[in-house]
Amino acid sequence: MSYQFITSAKLPTRHGEFDIHIFENDDGQEHVMLTVGLFAVDQNQDHIPDVRQDDTPIERPLPLIRIHSECLTGDAFSSLKCDCGPQLNTAMQAIQETGCGAILYLRQEGRGIGLTNKIRAYALQDQGHDTLDANLMLGLPADARIYDMCGPMLAHVGVDAVRLITNNPDKVAYLTEHGINVVERVPLLVGVNDMNAEYLATKRDRMGHLLDKDFNTALHLNK
Numbered sequence: 001m002s003y004q005f006i007t008s009a010k011l012p013t014r015h016g017e018f019d020i021h022i023f024e025n026d027d028g029q030e031h032v033m034l035t036v037g038l039f040a041v042d043q044n045q046d047h048i049p050d051v052r053q054d055d056t057p058i059e060r061p062l063p064l065i066r067i068h069s070e071c072l073t074g075d076a077f078s079s080l081k082c083d084c085g086p087q088l089n090t091a092m093q094a095i096q097e098t099g100c101g102a103i104l105y106l107r108q109e110g111r112g113i114g115l116t117n118k119i120r121a122y123a124l125q126d127q128g129h130d131t132l133d134a135n136l137m138l139g140l141p142a143d144a145r146i147y148d149m150c151g152p153m154l155a156h157v158g159v160d161a162v163r164l165i166t167n168n169p170d171k172v173a174y175l176t177e178h179g180i181n182v183v184e185r186v187p188l189l190v191g192v193n194d195m196n197a198e199y200l201a202t203k204r205d206r207m208g209h210l211l212d213k214d215f216n217t218a219l220h221l222n223k
């Protein structure tokens with residue numbers, strides 16, 4: 001699958017101003033990148049040079065990157081069943097504060113099974129099944145996501161080394177195996193509540209997510 005950059009524009013948000021960039025794959029599926037302090041490497045566009053006129057390199061902070069898979073229910077509807085909405089908002093805020101970074105917003109709803117199947121899985125969860133078993137009972141993988149769009153998206157703004165905001169070791173492994181240096185993993189534990197504590201525990205205990213055993217305590221920032 002190949003990915004093409006399509007267009008970009010300014011996007012003011014309540015966290016600050018981002019540039020929003022649209023990418024498309026061969027099937028016309030759109031992925032979105034929000035950036036701060038990063039510029040297209042394309043010769044035809046304005047970008048900040050890497051060296052000064054006297055050829056000395058210009059030091060820049062390592063970009064703070066969040067790879068975030070679409071969650072309509074959490075990101076748009078403030079669902080309490082997951083931690084996605086608070087994670088997205090906190091990551092946008094943190095990237096604004098560092099002044100250099102990006103959100104890669106990947107259109108793979110429901111860990112890649114799509115919105116309809118995620119809601120089918122929620123119906124099974126209403127009957128007491130956990131997030132992983134619900135997917136498996138539908139004959140679907142626990143996690144159907146791919147990350148091969150991340151390389152081209154980061155390359156568009158010349159990024160090959162990152163601080164990655166995640167608790168998901170798959171994301172670190174994928175980037176590392178594909179030539180992107182994950183210099184630091186930045187854990188993100190926000191928005192824990194009574195209704196998603198079990199979901200987070202399943203991610204930790206059955207899906208290998210790097211969550212502290214005590215996430216139910218005051219360790220998290222509730223945003």
Ligand SMILES: Nc1nc2c(ncn2[C@@H]2O[C@H](COP(=O)(O)OP(=O)(O)OP(=O)(O)O)[C@@H](O)[C@H]2O)c(=O)[nH]1
Nearest residue numbers: 067068069070071082108109110111131166167168
């Ligand atoms: N199938 C399924 N998907 C879910 C459920 N709850 C949330 N999701 C999806 O899980 C995905 C969460 O993706 P990310 O925000 O990238 O986070 P993550 O892979 O859990 O890891 P972090 O980077 O640590 O946040 C989104 O696509 C959500 O739509 C669920 O109960 N079932």
Ligand SMILES: [Zn+2]
Nearest residue numbers: 071074082084
């Ligand atoms: Zn969610």
